[in-house]
Amino acid sequence: MPPANASTMTAPHPETTVQASTKPKPIAQEKKLSGDLIFRWVTTIFAMSILAILALMLTEMALQSIPAIKQFGLKFVTASEWDAVNGNFGALPYLYGSVVSSVLALALATPLSIGAALFITEICPRGWGSMIAPLVELLAAIPSVIYGLWGVLVMAPWLQSTVEPFLIDHFGALPFFQGAPYGVSMLAAVFILMIMVVPIITSITKEVLMAVPQSQKEAAIALGATRWEMIRIAILPYGRSGILGAAILGLGRAVGETMAVTMVIGNAPQISLSLLSPAYTMPSVIANEFAEASSKLHSAALMEIGLILLLVTLIINAMARLLIWSVSRGSSGGRI
């Protein structure tokens, strides 16, 4: 009875049937092999698809922005006129807005984050740290549209009624604080970005600081250092490149941040030194105009802004990863 024989071949105890006939062995092996082969191919294809996605992203965006690249060339990033009706597109105001808002936000957020991370790891009682740290991480998960909602309905009116008049009254002579208080402004974007990147930088910096070997700190204390001197001598130099990596990762997040910034920056494509005037960023203009792009050239121009944004964030992230990677490698070596 060949069919019955075949069913015993695949039974879970091959050694009992192997004795009975010599044929089942190669068949069973072949079957095993093919299952593994299929599995190997399937996982390889899925892994490859990630590379394919990335390649597709880059080529698709480059292809779509060809009309704008052909039409404007390098002038695209140096011209500041954005006129969808006449088909004239220069992206400088968006580049300027993105750079200024994220760099200023980072300049404010980094010291705060380092201070908070030091507080969590070195100063506060252990119980507090294990309460604050997960809280900060949870805050990093709040969607940006909610930061934007709070920014546009709570923070911007407060800036307009309180902070901006104060700045105009006391620092109005400076070019940075001139003009009328609108509320929605570059200043609002800087503040909301700062609030958003602080949890990210804090939690990575905390990880970096925790990797500093205990012996290093104890040595500084034993030499008579105060706690601050211990931090300055033993902790900060050790974690320097990791902290830098955390800050750059925060920068990447700030540059690509879309919803919250779009809601509070005022969306006016102008280059103004004053932080009180409305501005515009690269992701914001894509978010606002892409769905209703009036012409092929218009959507190509927006695609090109997206391509620039993608390349900038690629470079920023690669740098940050390399820095954090080098530190966490060094620290694990130190711990062993």
Add this chain to the structure above:
Amino acid sequence: MNPVLFRKFKNHLMTFLMVAATAAVLVPLGMIFFHIVKMGISSVNLGFFTEIPKPPGEAGGGMANGLAGSFVMILMASLIGIPIGIFGAIYLTEYGGSKMSTTVRFAADVLSGTPSIITGLVAYSLLVVPMKGFSALAGSVALALIIVPIVLRTTEEQLKMVPGSLREASLALGVPFWRTSLKVTLRSAMSGVTTGVLLAIARVAGETAPLLFTALGNQFWNKDVTKPMAALPLQIFNFAISPYDDWHRLAWAGALVLVTIMFTLSLTARYFGRGRQRV
């Protein structure tokens, strides 16, 4: 000043500054929570979960279509993204070690750092342009692009922690390699993998930018995934920038619901993650 006193003074000053920095970090975040709860709680009622938005000027209305739309799109995005992430991670741990796996890992890291609006642009040119219209399907693909790298990296971390002896034991019993990978390796890392999946879902649940020109949003009910569909974060965005107080109230309520969903997901993920560490 006495140098020792000066050092002590500096120590206290810096300690104070660190406390102040922590306060400056926590205060705005505390205020955001306070406002979401305070403004949202009054508008979260049964109607919020059963009705669609009303035109401005009419009180009441809800975001039922947005909730349903978000659910559908997250489900589809998960179906696309999670298998790619998990199988990709299996490749990296079980067959990895080559140049190829380093490249895949790097690509995933790069992908996870890409601004989410870019995934929207990509889904637009891949699906919206050929299909000649905005659709929930395109929105799901955009979200899936965000899910893949998160699931891949967390799954890989978990699979790496499974001891090699477990695999060897299974192989020694004559279990084929592919069954060992799925039934032994993946299964014993399951709680950690679940954590990664839940975190990825929590992340895309709040994403707005990728949906702006893929799913587009919809004021009404829509069950057709090839047509524009409403989503909770999109509705929050549109209502927040509108000039109407009634819509602002709905936006706050939506924010409260969204934050509650996300925190529930994060806490569940943490719960699974903790179980993994004890093993």
